[in-house]
Amino acid sequence: MSLISSQVTKGGIVMCADRCASAKAINAVDMPERIAFSHNAEKIHVTRNNIGISSMGAGFVNKIPLEHVMYDYINNLDTKAYKTPSDIAHSLKAYLRQLSPAGVDACFHIGGYDKDGKPALYLFDALHGVIRHENVPNTFSSAIFAAPDPFTEQIFHRVGKAYDKINLRSAIDFAKFVNVTTAEIMRFSGAGEAVSKECDILVIYPDHSEWIRG
Numbered sequence: 001m002s003l004i005s006s007q008v009t010k011g012g013i014v015m016c017a018d019r020c021a022s023a024k025a026i027n028a029v030d031m032p033e034r035i036a037f038s039h040n041a042e043k044i045h046v047t048r049n050n051i052g053i054s055s056m057g058a059g060f061v062n063k064i065p066l067e068h069v070m071y072d073y074i075n076n077l078d079t080k081a082y083k084t085p086s087d088i089a090h091s092l093k094a095y096l097r098q099l100s101p102a103g104v105d106a107c108f109h110i111g112g113y114d115k116d117g118k119p120a121l122y123l124f125d126a127l128h129g130v131i132r133h134e135n136v137p138n139t140f141s142s143a144i145f146a147a148p149d150p151f152t153e154q155i156f157h158r159v160g161k162a163y164d165k166i167n168l169r170s171a172i173d174f175a176k177f178v179n180v181t182t183a184e185i186m187r188f189s190g191a192g193e194a195v196s197k198e199c200d201i202l203v204i205y206p207d208h209s210e211w212i213r214g
Contacts, residue, residue, distance in 0.1 A: 002021075002043055002148075002195065003018045003056065003147045003199075004017045004054040004056045004107070004109055004147075005017075005144070005145040005147075006052075006054065006134075007143040007171040008111070008121050008142040008143070009140065009171050010167070011171075012119075012168050013111045013119050014168065014201065014202075014203055015044055015052045015203075016054075016200070017054045017055075018043070018183065018197075019196050019198045020041060021040075041059075041067065043055050043200070044202050045067075047079060047088065047112075049112075050112060050207075050209045051084075051088050051111070051204075052112060052202045052209065053092065055106055055109075056106065056146045057105050057107050057126075057146075058105045061096065062099055083115065084120065085113075085114065085122050086114075086131075086133070088112070089124050089131045090131065093124060093126070103129065105127045107146040108123070109123060109124075111204055113204070113206045119139065121133075121134045121135045121144065122134060138164070141163055141164040143160070143171075148186070148194045149185060149186050149194070149195070151181075151185045151186075155181065155182075159174065172201060175199070176201070179197065182195050183195040183197045
């Protein structure tokens with residue numbers, strides 16, 4: 001499991017993911033629901049044409065770590081043929097279907113800029129093969145997340161009423177806040193370590209991208 005969030009602002013796109021890789025405790029007594037086995041997982045990847053891809057859910061595809069699958073996908077991606085976030089979302093869907101025809105129990109966020117210079121944010125449900133354009137009609141004011149704990153939804157619901165007033169710097173701070181708060185809530189509620197307080201943040205601009213310390 002994991003926590004990923006993506007936000008679109010007028011200043012840029014903010015993609016955040018925690019670094020925890022965990023497994024569900026089976027037949028455990030007085031144990032957390034999930035136990036972490038790594039705090040170094042890589043859940044955000046970026047293409048050579050500055051389109052970000054984050055993932056949560058399944059840690060493996062055909063016994064291969066998902067982050068390795070993503071590196072193979074990006075290294076072999078033809079960025080001249082697949083130029084937009086929509087292109088990448090459909091290309092990734094086809095790629096994963098080849099590896100696992102039954103589907104992959106994972107959720108992906110794909111964010112970047114279209115040919116017209118406007119930001120685009122997509123959600124890809126890899127298990128059901130559904131791709132949805134998220135920042136419509138609010139092109140410059142949108143946020144999505146995927147999390148293992150329902151508390152995260154309460155945070156986004158509360159802030160969503162004023163989301164169109166959030167700038168890029170605030171969006172970065174908000175991403176960190178959501179990550180740390182969700183991790184602590186899960187810790188104190190006995191839900192286990194499905195989310196780490198440590199996170200990776202990628203900021204995407206129309207002409208480049210950069211990593212921000214989480």
